[in-house]
Amino acid sequence: MLTDNAWAYSKNTWQQTCRDLGISPRWTRPWRPQTNGKVERFHRTLLDEWAYQQPYTSESERQAAFPDWLDWYNHHRPHTGISGHTPASRVTNLSGQHI
16 A cells, blocks of 8 residues: 555554555655555545535534435546546456456
8 A cells, every 4th residue: 555654554554454464564765655646636636626625514414425425426526637537447457347
């Protein structure tokens, strides 16, 4: 797992969880936000298009809206970085794709 150098990723609980799950942590180079560019862009899109797109009456209402938004993002929303394709169209091992 590639993460930035935030303090949370240096904590023993996170490191132990990675070990327990067989995950090898890797860190980005300090002061190189470009390395995490895709994740940072996804976070911005998440905020703009889901979290603050409309007023929610509660956090549970916002969370309930997330699965539909994520499905739209991955399967229906054209992404300019991949020539208007969807992320799901670029994955070669999606369940049911090779029937």
